[in-house]
Amino acid sequence: MEVSSRNQLKGNVKMIKKGPINSEVTVALPGGIEIVSVITTYSAEKLDLREGAEVYALIKASEVVIGKD
Template identity: 55%
Template sequence: MQVSARNALKGKVKAIVPGSVNTEVTIEIASGVEVTSIITKSSADKLQLAEGKEVYAVIKSSDVILAVD
């Protein structure tokens, strides 16, 4: 796999919550460290996602905003 995005985090699918249009996918990238993504149901089906499957969370963003109280 080659992508231009600089941030690709390898992990395993921990949970899948399908909806009528979108699917919520939680990926464990390290013990106790999770990333959750909302993707289209069509994309989830094409990727044949299932719990335990190894995947990459590819993050492409021009801004990352941090905040504190």
């Protein structure tokens, strides 16, 4: 499936921290950037996410806030 999400960042699962409802998934992108995602534990298991797996962090443009020093 292709998706409309404007931001599709390819990386590898670095860590998964499971909770009762939600889990935290850390994705390491090339170049040292890390993206943290919170998804349902059900989805983490359904996608069979494991450390090292190649994944995409998908982010809708309307969810991105801009900050400036």
